[in-house]
Amino acid sequence: MSIRLEKPWLPLTAEAVAALPGQLGVYEIADASAATLFIGYAGGRSPFGLRGELASERERRRGPGFLFRVEVNMQYLSRHQELLMIHCADHGELPPENETPRRLGRIHPHPS
Amino acid sequence: MDFQPSDEQQLVVDLVRRFVEEEILPLEADLDPDASELPAEHFDRLREKTREMGLFGLDIPEQYGGPEIDLVTRTLIAIEMSQHRAGLYAPCYGVFGGAGLAQLYEANEDQKERYLYPTLRGEKRGFFALTEPSGGSDPARAIRTSAVKDGEDWILNGEKTFISGADKADFGITFARTDPTKGRGGITCFIVDTDMPGFRVRRVVHTLRSAHYATELEFENLRVPGANVLGKVNQGFAIANDRLSRNRIPYAAGCLGVAIRAQEMAVEYACTRETFGEPLAHRQAIQWMLVDNELEIRQARWLTLAAAAKAESGQPFRTDAAMAKLVASEVGSKVVDRAIQIHGGYGVTKDLPLERWYREMRIRRIGEGASEIQRLIIARDLLGRSLH
Numbered sequence: 001m002s003i004r005l006e007k008p009w010l011p012l013t014a015e016a017v018a019a020l021p022g023q024l025g026v027y028e029i030a031d032a033s034a035a036t037l038f039i040g041y042a043g044g045r046s047p048f049g050l051r052g053e054l055a056s057e058r059e060r061r062r063g064p065g066f067l068f069r070v071e072v073n074m075q076y077l078s079r080h081q082e083l084l085m086i087h088c089a090d091h092g093e094l095p096p097e098n099e100t101p102r103r104l105g106r107i108h109p110h111p112s
Numbered sequence: 113m114d115f116q117p118s119d120e121q122q123l124v125v126d127l128v129r130r131f132v133e134e135e136i137l138p139l140e141a142d143l144d145p146d147a148s149e150l151p152a153e154h155f156d157r158l159r160e161k162t163r164e165m166g167l168f169g170l171d172i173p174e175q176y177g178g179p180e181i182d183l184v185t186r187t188l189i190a191i192e193m194s195q196h197r198a199g200l201y202a203p204c205y206g207v208f209g210g211a212g213l214a215q216l217y218e219a220n221e222d223q224k225e226r227y228l229y230p231t232l233r234g235e236k237r238g239f240f241a242l243t244e245p246s247g248g249s250d251p252a253r254a255i256r257t258s259a260v261k262d263g264e265d266w267i268l269n270g271e272k273t274f275i276s277g278a279d280k281a282d283f284g285i286t287f288a289r290t291d292p293t294k295g296r297g298g299i300t301c302f303i304v305d306t307d308m309p310g311f312r313v314r315r316v317v318h319t320l321r322s323a324h325y326a327t328e329l330e331f332e333n334l335r336v337p338g339a340n341v342l343g344k345v346n347q348g349f350a351i352a353n354d355r356l357s358r359n360r361i362p363y364a365a366g367c368l369g370v371a372i373r374a375q376e377m378a379v380e381y382a383c384t385r386e387t388f389g390e391p392l393a394h395r396q397a398i399q400w401m402l403v404d405n406e407l408e409i410r411q412a413r414w415l416t417l418a419a420a421a422k423a424e425s426g427q428p429f430r431t432d433a434a435m436a437k438l439v440a441s442e443v444g445s446k447v448v449d450r451a452i453q454i455h456g457g458y459g460v461t462k463d464l465p466l467e468r469w470y471r472e473m474r475i476r477r478i479g480e481g482a483s484e485i486q487r488l489i490i491a492r493d494l495l496g497r498s499l500h
Contacts, residue, residue, distance in 0.1 A: 003315055043144040043145070043146065044144055044146060044462035045145065045462075075318040075319075075321075075325075076146075076322060077144065077147070077148075077322045077323040078321070078322055078324065078325035081325065082316040082325070085316070102149060102152050102155075103280050104280075105279025105280045105313070105316075106279055106280075106306075106313065107279050107315065107316065108312045108313060108314065109315060110314075
């Protein structure tokens with residue numbers, strides 16, 4: 001199993017968001033060239049889970065060209081940390097819209 | 113043996129209880145239900161408060177700057193500190209400070225300068241890596257990581273798994289086989305820096321705990337200076353063993369604190385929730401659950417405090433710590449399970465802390481020596497040489 005989130009990117013449209021589950025998990029937002037802009041999660045206090053979080057993302061970004069992908073995951077906090085660490089390992093920095101966490105670990109995964 | 117807290121102990125216990133109620137519980141209302149960290153501004157503010165209370169760094173020995181508090185009192189405090197949602201694995205979110213890796217107190221002065229003192233000053237973080245993919249319950253035989261002498265250095269090759277905090281650490285304590293012809297007499301303890309070439313955190317291991325993960329480590333021709341051998345060559349197993357026994361008392365106290373809080377919640381809910389025209393508390397089935405909880409909590413409390421008292425007095429306490437850890441972790445699981453049953457559907461929602469405790473408490477019967485290992489330790493003490 002890959003430790004990277006390798007699901008296909010989908011356009012961030014109202015229809016695609018409405019079809020999402022209301023479950024907990026992690027998600028990524030990218031620009032039209034599939035460069036990751038933000039890694040987020042739908043946690044225990046997210047109303048309507050991933051669907052609610054992605055609806056907020058769509059509302060916030062308004063405009064075509066944004067992409068997203070999600071992963072339903074009950075371990076959303078540790079998976080979120082893992083995705084941030086993998087992004088740092090692969091790109092040398094966090095996605096541009098993520099704030100630097102108080103303490104982020106360092107991992108050295110095998111290349112994808 | 114009487115374990116009624118003295119007036120002085122009760123004062124400290126009440127102080128910590130108020131701290132949990134007034135400072136921790138209100139913050140938890142806004143945090144993610146699985147969170148294990150406080151936002152920086154709250155963490156810094158509360159850490160300052162614990163310093164003012166004279167309770168920061170509770171487990172640091174007095175000669176290294178810790179407060180002079182005996183182990184029984186520290187155990188009573190640990191029971192209080194865990195009585196909140198994140199309390200089992202992140203009691204009070206760490207604002208009371210940690211003691212660092214206990215083995216470093218036995219290090220030589222050079223090692224203390226490089227690792228212990230910076231840890232106590234909050235400048236460095238360490239990890240403890242014993243378990244390997246080949247096993248964790250029987251490390252003396254399971255350790256396959258090798259260390260081969262090369263001049264003044266040692267070359268380590270191997271893997272470690274279920275290691276907490278290695279990805280955020282500056283250094284760690286690990287164990288490798290230095291004499292393959294000997295079992296437990298062929299293991300040496302090393303201090304490794306995480307920036308040494310050949311040290312790699314290979315992946316995150318997700319568990320039932322959402323906020324906290326373990327890591328998997330790889331040592332590939334990791335060159336460790338001879339000055340980083342902790343203790344003596346081939347005598348590392350005693351260092352690992354000593355740490356395991358000592359940790360079992362606060363580990364038991366954490367389970368006990370959560371069990372006590374779950375029981376309080378269950379009693380309160382049983383008295384207020386009505387079914388078929390009467391409070392749940394009027395049902396014998398519910399009463400018996402609450403009675404079983406209370407009996408088991410008191411049993412675990414007595415064993416935990418007895419182990420602490422024995423360790424404090426300098427007597428051998430390995431068996432007592434095993435009994436405390438075994439009973440408290442198993443009682444914790446049963447009490448939380450019954451509390452969920454009493455709460456019905458609400459018990460399994462993220463609105464209440466019970467579902468998190470249920471998941472995390474399951475790990476406690478495996479971590480720091482599985483229940484079966486504790487029974488083995490107790491059986492060895494009872495039966496002695498007749499087992500060999």
